[in-house]
Amino acid sequence: MPTHCWIDRLRDAGFSAPVQVHRALERLAEQGLVHRLESLNAYVSCSHSGGCRHGLKAFAICDNGGRVDEFTDNSLGRYLGRWMKDNACSLRSLTIGLHGKCEACVGPQ
Numbered sequence: 001m002p003t004h005c006w007i008d009r010l011r012d013a014g015f016s017a018p019v020q021v022h023r024a025l026e027r028l029a030e031q032g033l034v035h036r037l038e039s040l041n042a043y044v045s046c047s048h049s050g051g052c053r054h055g056l057k058a059f060a061i062c063d064n065g066g067r068v069d070e071f072t073d074n075s076l077g078r079y080l081g082r083w084m085k086d087n088a089c090s091l092r093s094l095t096i097g098l099h100g101k102c103e104a105c106v107g108p109q
Contacts, residue, residue: 037061037068039097044068056080057095062102069102 025043028034034043047070056077060069
């Protein structure tokens with residue numbers, strides 16, 4: 001049976017996949033288990049065991065191969081915190097996406 005028929009059956013049973021999946025992802029993000037990467041319009045799982053507890057979320061995103069690495073940098077977080085305080089900025093959340101090519105895609109230099 002083609003896939004669209006199963007989706008139609010689920011829809012007839014009251015399951016709205018896009019809405020329900022989006023809500024589930026939002027709940028997982030609230031718990032720090034996934035992160036939304038707005039520049040990719042995608043979600044990635046948190047690489048920290050037990051969920052993310054860091055205010056600063058930073059990601060290195062390979063535009064060639066699609067690899068996404070999550071990292072934290074305490075000095076960067078402190079710097080941005082000082083900048084926000086000095087500039088009377090109130091920030092709700094902070095996600096940094098660094099786009100480029102990963103080591104595997106760049107190859108030996």
